[in-house]
Amino acid sequence: GAVVSQHPSRVICKSGTSVKIECRSLDFQATTMFWYRQFPKQSLMLMATSNEGSKATYEQGVEKDKFLINHASLTLSTLTVASAHPEDSSFYICSALGGQWTEAFFGQGTRLTVV
Amino acid sequence: GENVEQHPSTLSVQEGDSAVIKCTYSDSASNYFPWYKQELGKGPQLIIDIRSNVGEKKDQRIAVTLNKTAKHFSLHITETQPEDSAVYFCAASYGFKTIFGAGTRLFVKA
Numbered sequence: 001g002a003v004v005s006q007h008p009s010r011v012i013c014k015s016g017t018s019v020k021i022e023c024r025s026l027d028f029q030a031t032t033m034f035w036y037r038q039f040p041k042q043s044l045m046l047m048a049t050s051n052e053g054s055k056a057t058y059e060q061g062v063e064k065d066k067f068l069i070n071h072a073s074l075t076l077s078t079l080t081v082a083s084a085h086p087e088d089s090s091f092y093i094c095s096a097l098g099g100q101w102t103e104a105f106f107g108q109g110t111r112l113t114v115v
Numbered sequence: 116g117e118n119v120e121q122h123p124s125t126l127s128v129q130e131g132d133s134a135v136i137k138c139t140y141s142d143s144a145s146n147y148f149p150w151y152k153q154e155l156g157k158g159p160q161l162i163i164d165i166r167s168n169v170g171e172k173k174d175q176r177i178a179v180t181l182n183k184t185a186k187h188f189s190l191h192i193t194e195t196q197p198e199d200s201a202v203y204f205c206a207a208s209y210g211f212k213t214i215f216g217a218g219t220r221l222f223v224k225a
Binding site: 105106 | 149
């Protein structure tokens with residue numbers, strides 16, 4: 001399968017600061033990337049879908065001004081959690097779709113802890 | 116709205132036994148059904164998938180079956196090993212839309 005790399009794997013930040021998470025497709029061009037949020041012992045909840053070069057489409061209930069998504073190139077998408085608060089602490093996971101692949105591949109996830 | 120139900124939520128088996136996880140989906144347009152294994156602190160990893168034009172698929176100890184009429188699909192793991200212990204998610208997809216099940220925590224006891 002294809003390789004999707006997510007960075008950082010863990011981040012701890014102070015309340016009120018912003019955090020950027022990167023998602024890279026290493027061996028294919030990702031025309032579409034997905035960002036998920038996963039709370040402990042729960043399933044993945046889709047936050048937004050981004051296509052390269054266009055604005056992300058956010059799921060209902062997800063604040064686009066708080067979770068800023070940029071997909072400026074075919075190999076990189078970023079999720080910025082703006083002015084993070086403790087309730088934003090969660091596991092954030094990206095997946096990428098494109099190239100020869102008809103299925104999306106997941107990154108390793110980022111554990112965000114806001115203190 | 117569309118949803119995917121997954122059962123059981125927790126499954127404990129003895130090493131060497133089989134494990135079966137079942138999912139039901141509601142969106143009849145779904146045509147792709149992947150299964151993911153997620154280990155603690157890691158992202159989901161695709162382990163097997165099946166498309167709507169196929170009823171069964173097998174890859175070594177793992178098999179998946181699909182009943183489109185009943186909107187059921189199942190994951191079968193034979194000869195389970197301790198390293199199979201993880202959380203397993205089923206999903207139902209149509210185009211870019213993917214709905215995940217709630218997950219099954221599998222424990223394989225040595």
